[in-house]
Amino acid sequence: MIASLQLDLSLTVSESGFLAVLAALVVLAWRLKTPAVWPLAALALLAVFNAFFTVDFFELRWIDSHLFGIPIDILKNGSYVMLLALGMTLVIATGGVDLSVGAVMAISGAAAAVLIKEHEAPFILVLAIPIAIALAAGLWNGLLVSIFKIQPLVATLVLMVAGRGVAMLITEGFRPTITRQYYAYDEFVYIGNGFLFKLPFAVTIVAVMFAITALLTRKTALGMFVESVGDNDTASRYAGVNARVVKLMVYTFTGLCAGVAGLIYTSNIRTGDPSKTGLYLELDAIMAVVIGGTALTGGRFSLLGSVAGALLIQALTTTMLIHGLSSDQALVPKALVVVTVCLLQAPEFHRKIRRLLPAGKRRAA
Amino acid sequence: MKLRIDSKYIPLMASALVLVGLYVAGCAAFADRNFVSLGVIAKLFSENAFLGIAAIGATFVILSGGIDLSVGSVVAFTSILIATLCFDPALDPRQVGEVAQLLPADWLPMHPLAAIAIAVTLGTLFGTAMGCLIHFFKLPAFLVTLGGMFLARGLAFMIRIESLSIKHPFYAETITNRLNWTPIDGVQIPLIVFCFLGLFAIALYMAHFRRFGRNVYAIGGSEESANLMGLPVAKTRILVFTFAGFCSSLAGVAYTFYMAKGDSAGAGVGLELDAIAAVVIGGTLLSGGVGFLAGTLIGVLIFALIQSLINFQGTLSAWWTRIIVGVLVLVFILLQNFVTAASRAQQKE
Amino acid sequence: MNAKTPKLLLEMRGVSKSFPGVQALADVDFTLRAGEVHALMGENGAGKSTLIKVLTGVYPRDEGAIRLEGRPVHPRSTKHAESLGISTVYQEINLIPHLSVAENIRLGRQPTTFGTLRWGQIKRRAREAMGRLGIDIDVMREVSSYSIAIQQMVAIARALDTNAQLLVLDEPTSSLDEHEVAQLFDVVRRLRDGGLGIVFITHFLDQVYEISDRITVLQNGQLVGEYLTADLPRIELIARMIGKDTSEVEAMEHRPRQAEAAATGEPLVRTESLGRRGSVGPIDITISPGEVVGLAGLLGSGRTEIARLLFGIDKPDAGKITVGGAEEAIHSPQKAIALGFAFTPEDRRDAGIIPNLSVRENIVLALQASRGAWRTIGRKAQREMADRFIAALNIRTPSPEQLVKNLSGGNQQKVLLARWLATEPKLLILDEPTRGIDVGAKAEIEKLMASLREEGMAILFISSELEEVVRDSQRVFVMRDREQIGQLTGEQITEPAIMHMIAKHKETGDDDCVIAIGPVPDGL
Secondary structure: OOOOOOOOOOOOHHHHHHHHHHHHHHHHHHHHOOOOHHHHHHHHHHHHHHHHHOOOOOOEEEEOOEEEEHHHHHHHHOHHHHHHHHHHHHHHHOOOOOOOHHHHHHHHHHHHHHHHHOOOOOHHHHHHHHHHHHHHHHHHHHHHHHOOOOOHHHHHHHHHHHHHHHHHHHHOOOOOEOOOOOOOHHHHHHHHHOEEOOEEHHHHHHHHHHHHHHHHHHHOOHHHHHHHHHHOHHHHHHOOOOHHHHHHHHHHHHHHHHHHHHHHHHHHHOEOOOOOOOOOHHHHHHHHHHHOOOOOOOOOOOHHHHHHHHHHHHHHHHHHHHOOOOOOOOHHHHHHHHHHHHHHHOHHHHHHHHHHOOHHHHHHO | OOOOOOOOHHHHHHHHHHHHHHHHHHHHHHHHHOOOOHHHHHHHHHHHHHHHHHHHHHHHHHHOOOOOOOHHHHHHHHHHHHHHHOOOOOOOHHHOOHHHHHOOHHHOOOOHHHHHHHHHHHHHHHHHHHHHHHHHOOOOHHHHHHHHHHHHHHHHHHHOOOOEEOOOHHHHHHHHHHOEEOOOOOOOEEHHHHHHHHHHHHHHHHHHHOHHHHHHHHHHHOHHHHHHOOOOHHHHHHHHHHHHHHHHHHHHHHHHHHHOEEOOOOOOOOHHHHHHHHHHHOOOOOOOOOOOHHHHHHHHHHHHHHHHHHHHHOOOOOOHHHHHHHHHHHHHHHHHHHHHHHHHHHHHO | OOOOOOOEEEEEEEEEEEEOOEEEEEEEEEEEEOOEEEEEEOOOOOOHHHHHHHHOOOOOOOEEEEEEOOEEOOOOOHHHHHHHOEEEEOOOOOOOOOOEHHHHHHOOOOOEEOOEEOHHHHHHHHHHHHHHOOOOOOOOOEHHHOOHHHHHHHHHHHHHOOOOOEEEEEOOOOOOOHHHHHHHHHHHHHHHHOOOEEEEEOOOHHHHHHHOOEEEEEEOOEEEEEEEHHHOOHHHHHHHHHOOOHHHHHHOOOOOOOOOOOOOOOOOEEEEEEEEOOOEEEEOOEEOOOOEEEEEOOOOOOHHHHHHHHOOOOOOOEEEEEEOOEEEOOOOHHHHHHOOEEEEOOOHHHHOOOOOOEHHHHHHHHHHHHHOOOOOOOHHHHHHHHHHHHHHOOOOOOOOOOEHHHOOHHHHHHHHHHHHHOOOOOEEEEEOOOOOOOHHHHHHHHHHHHHHHHOOOEEEEEOOOHHHHHHHOOEEEEEEOOEEEEEEEHHHOOHHHHHHHHHOOOOOOOOOOOOOOOOOOOOO
C-alpha cells in the first residue's frame, strides 16, 4: 500500500528554490497576520517532506515551451477546489454552507459537452449557457435560504440530490466525449488544457476569479456586510444591512464558481460525465475553507486562506498518490485532517483541554 | 364537532396521499402490464429493503435533530469487509487484498456469520465514535458525519479497491435455499424483507414504548427544554448515532446477500441522501422532534414506487428518479416550513 | 392567607455569590413559609435570577446557608434540587412542543414495566396532575396546540408532579392576557391553600398586590427588605425598588434639570393608538426636534416594545405612525433608517455590536449600509471617521482596529452611539444607554444627549433609572404593565410624580393596597 520511503538528503536547485519561496510566503503571511499562515506553513512542511522523501517532486521541465512538473499538476488539479473554495468561503462566512457545488459542476459540464457535441454550438454559447445555468442554480439556493428561510444545509441538499439527475437528463444518460471534429473543440479544450504565460490556463482562470472575488469583497462594502451578517445577523439587520440580499448574492456567486469549475473539469477530461464530475468535491471545498481560517459559524473570512487550504489538500492528495495510495484511499487521511482541524477550532474543545490542565497552567492560559 | 388535527400529522397524511396517488396512477397507467399484482408489491419491498434498513437508523438521527451523511460509506465498508473475511485464499491467492494479507493465514476464510458479527460491531462502534464527537465537542453533525463518510469509504478502499464476489458456501446456500419464501406462485419474498420489517417493528416499539424513544423526540423538539427537564441528553444522542451505525452496517450485510459481493466503490453511493429523502418525504421534520417511523416506511415505498413506475414506463431514464425525489424533498420541506409557521401563528391567538 | 401559622419551609441566610467583576448577591436573606405566595422583586441586575439559580442548584453559592424544613441543603443541579422538593417553572415555557400534555408531564419519569412505557398510566397520572390544578383538558393532545396560559399550567403540573414542596414561578405572566392571568392565579391560590410554598418573581405591580402574601425586594444584589404585602403601600414598594427611602422621596428637592421649556414646532414623530397585540398599546406619543422625550416605567412596562415598533423591528397591529406630517408604514429597520431614525438596543451584546469586527467597522456599518454596497466609504475616510468619534466620545480603545468584543461595556455603548451619529439621524432612540456602564461614561453619555438636543436632534430616551429620565427629559411618557398611563411635561417632571403615577391603583385610584401607613402626600 505505502511504498517504502527513501530518504534523499541532497537538495536540487529547484527543491531549494521552492522551499525558499514557500518559506518567504510563510513569513509574509505571518507578518500580515492573515489566517493563511497555517495552511501555508503546513504546505511548507509538506514541501520539506517531499524534498527529502519524494524523488523528483519539484522537477520542472520545459516541453514545447510550456512548463510541466508535479507542482504544476498540483496547481492545475487543484484549480477546481480553489474555485469552489472561493464561493464556499463567502457562503460559510454568512453562517451557511453549500453542499450542491459538486452537482452544479456536473450540470455545467454536462451542458457544455452536449452543446459542443449535439448542437455544434459556437464557443460563446458553450461558455455562456452553462454559466447561466450555474448562476440560476446558485440563485435557486439563495432564494431557498434567504426568502424561504430554509436551513442552508437542507436547502442545498435538495440540489445535491437532484442535481446529478438533472445532469444525467441533459446528457440523456450518456457521457458525451468531445473530439476534434466538433465545432468549438479547440477553444473549449484550451480551457482545461491550454497554456497561458507558460502555465496551464486553468491557473489563470483561478487567478482572475480570485482577483474578482477579492475586489468584490474588499473594494466594495460587500465583504464587510458578509462578515457582519455571519457574525451577528440580528445586529446587522438592526444596523440596516440587507441580510437577505447579501445571502442571495453569495449563493449565486458560489453557483458561478461551480459553473466555471465544471467547465474546466469537463474540458480537462474532454467528457461530460454527470456522475463523476465534482464528486466529493464539496467536502474538499469545505475543508479548504475551514483550514484557511474561516469559522463554520460565520464571520471573518480569508480568501487567501481558503486558496492556500485548497492547495494544501491537493498537495497532500498528490503526495499520497505518488507514494502508492490510490486517490480513493486518500480519503482516509483527508477525513482525519478535517475532523482534527474542526476539533482544534471548536471552542468546546479548548474548554475541555483547559479543564485537563493543572490549575497553575490554567491561570496562565 | 370540529375535528382538530395536530399539525404534526399533516406531512404524514400528505405522504400517505402521495403514496396512494402514485400507486393508483401506476395501476391506471400500467394495468395491462401486470402492475396490479402482488409480485410487483413484493418486489417493491425486496428491492428496497436495504434502503429501508438504513432509513430506519436515519429516522432516529433526524428525529433527534441531527443528520447522518455516512450511511452509504458504512454500507460499502461493511460489504467489502465481509467479502474479504469470507474469502478463501486457497481459491485464488492473487485476489486477496492487502488487508487480508495482514491477517494470519488460517483465519481466512471466516465463517460468514463471524464476519458479519465483526463487521456489524465495527459499524456500530463507528456510529458511537461519531456520536461522541458530536455531543462532547459540540461539533456540527453534518460535518462529523461528512468526515465519517469519507473515512469509511477510504477505509473500504484500503481493504480492497476492486469489488469481490462472495463464494462462500454459506452464502450460496442461504441465497438459493433459505432466502425466499414463496407463498404464492410468482411472488418471492426474500429473507431480507423480513429483516427489514422485523427491524421496523423493533424500531417502532423503541420509539413509542421506551423512554429512549421519547427522549429522542424530546431532544429533537427542544434540546434546551430537554436539558432543563433533566433528560439524559448525552446518552440518548450517542445511542442514536450508535443505532444508526448499526443500521447502516446491517444494510451493508443486506447488500452482500442481495448482490453476493462486497464493493467498496459502488456500494451505497448516494444512499445517505436517499435515506434522508425517504425520511423527509415520510413526514419527519428535518429539524427534529416531529415525525413517524411509519412515515419512513411510506417514504421508502414512495421511493420504490417512483423507481418502479419509471421502469414500467420504459422511456424515461432512471435518473428521473433522482430529480423527482429531489423535487419531492423540496416540496415536503416547504410544506414542513409552512406547517410550522402556521402552527406558530395559530398559537398566538 | 396564612400569615399567622407559618411552617418555615425555606430559609436562606447570608447568601452571597459573585462572578468575575461583579458581586451578584451580597449577604441576602430569604424565607418562605408553607402555604404562602412570596413575591421576589427588584429592578434589572437586582439579583433575583441569581438568587433563584443558587436555590435551584444552577450556581453554587459562595457563602451563606440554605435550609429546607430546617435541614441544610446544597443543591448541586436542577435535578438534585427537584429531588429535594424545589421545582421551577421558567419564563420561557420549557416543554417539548410537539409532544402531548401527558408526555410532557411525565417525560423522563414515565412509569414502565421492564422498560416498556405504560401509556394508560401515563395518561391517568397526567390527568390527575392537571386535576390538582383544577384543569380538565385532553391530555393526549399536543401541548403546543394549547394557549400559552394552559402550557404554563402544564409546566406547573410537571414541576409539581415530583412531590414538590416549593415552587418557583419565574415571570409566569409575561405573555398572558388578563383573563389568562386570572386563570393562573386561581391555580396558584389553590396550590397555596394546599400547603405549597410559592416564590413568585414578577415586575407587574398590580399582580403582586393581587396574589402575594409577602414581598422581598432586592436591589443591586442586596436585600432591601421583606414585607407583608398587606402592610406595604405601593408608593413605598416603588421607592424600595429604585433604592430610595420614602422619606427621601417626600423630601426630594427639585433637582437641577437640564431641561427648559419643551421644544416648539411641529413634532417629528407622532403615534396614534399604536399597538401590537400581546406586546404593548395603545400608544400616543409625540417627539419633536430639539427635545428629549423620556419613557419612564418599571422593567417590563413596554418601553422597549415601543422602540421596536418605531424602528420597524416589530409590526403594529393597530394605530399609525406619522413622520414629518406624513403617515409612514415602518416595516423594517432599513425603512426607519431611511426616515432618519437611529436605535441603540437594550441588548447591546446580542443585537447591537458585531463582536468580531473592529471598532472602525462597527462605527461605519450603519452609514455604509444606508449607502449600499457599491458606494464605499474609502479606507481613509473610514479611518478619519473612526478617529473623530473615538476622540469625540472618548472611546477607550488601543486602536480603531481593536475588536469590539474586547472593549468594556461602556465603550461598546459609545461605539454603538458613534455608529448612529455617523448617519446623522433626525431621531435617536436610546434604549437603556447607560445600563451596565461606569459612572464616568454615564455622565459623558448624558452630556452628549444634551448637546445633540441643542443641535436639534429629537431623542427618545428609555431608562429604568428614574433620576436620569427626570434629569434629562423635557417631556416624559409614563408606562406601566404594557400600557401608557400618563404624560408629564416641563416642571411636572419629578421622581415623586412619576412614582405616584405608576403606583396609582388601577381601579380605585389609590396609591395603597389595603392600609395606608402614613398620610398620602399632598398635591397628587
